[in-house]
Amino acid sequence: MKNLLKSCGIACMSLVSACVSPSRDVIDPPMERAAAAPALIASVTGLSGPEGVRYDPDFDLYFVSNFNGDSSGDANGFVSKVSADGELMELRFAQGTERWPLHGGRGMWVDERGLWVVDAGGVHLFSRNKGEQLHFFDFSAYELGFPNDIVKGPDGLMYVTDTGTSTVYRIAAGEVSPVASTEMKPNGITLNPANGRLVLAPWEGALELVEWDIGEQTFYTVGALDGGGNYDGVEAVQGSFIIASQADTSLHIMTGGNDRRAIDLPGRPADIGIDTKRNRVAVPYVSLNRVDIFALDGQL
DSSP states (O other): OOOOSOOOOGGGOOOOOOOOOOOOOOOOOOSSOSSOOOOEEEEEOSOSSEEEEEEETTTTEEEEEEOOSOTTTSSOOEEEEEETTSOEEEEEEEOBOSSSBOSOOOOEEEETTEEEEEETTEEEEEOTTTOOEEEEEEOTTSOOSOEEEEEEOTTSOEEEEETTTTEEEEEETTEEEEEEEOSSEEEEEEEOTTTOOEEEEEEESSSEEEEEETTTTEEEEEEEOOSOOSEEEEEEETTEEEEEETTTTEEEEEETTEEEEEEEOSSOOOBOEEETTTTEEEEEETTTTEEEEEEOTTTO
């Protein structure tokens, strides 16, 4: 694959100071719709600005992060629990603490340590069982733009995108450090299990899905995205990638480097989650205050 983007170590990085808060308003659907939506399993209502969804295979449920107002500093954010079939189980499952409140949860990850939730000033770690805050990883030593999504890398460390400063951060041994700067504005991030590279979705810049090799410190192109734009969540599913596009209100599916607009949506999708047991995708819409769960059967 052609190397299109430059890698950069800590010593040579230059962080952009502009703060970018991605727009997530509902837009009118385009006149031509490229694909019909698959089977709608459920619509989860009663939420408040849901931005991210993460499926927990151990507990067989979804966590949903909610802005609930200003996502940058009003301490109103919370995480909800939703059953695999779309029942709202607990609206305010996790909310942070007085010292480290949850302002507006964004991308999430789950592992044996807990539920990781990106926030305006850092990353929260919550108990997946009880919702109490276990730790907060403070990013305030750096000039942040819009911290956005998180993934566990092949080295077992956590990696976080900052869309506003085109930066990728790493959490290692409790310490936070910038490890890469990109020519794109990375939004969603996930792991490609086939090669161990981190996959980045572009909020702005070239319409390309790219991978970052953390060992080589090099970026590679996965494939060109077929239209759309303002890409948000990205997930690896059965050898393909599902990418949420706010510009054309759809989910794109890329297989073998070839992208297609696959699932039409009623509003701008944010950070999607995948039910790996039932082959379903959960799509949050900040401005609709709901999450839709669709079957992926026949889509991949």
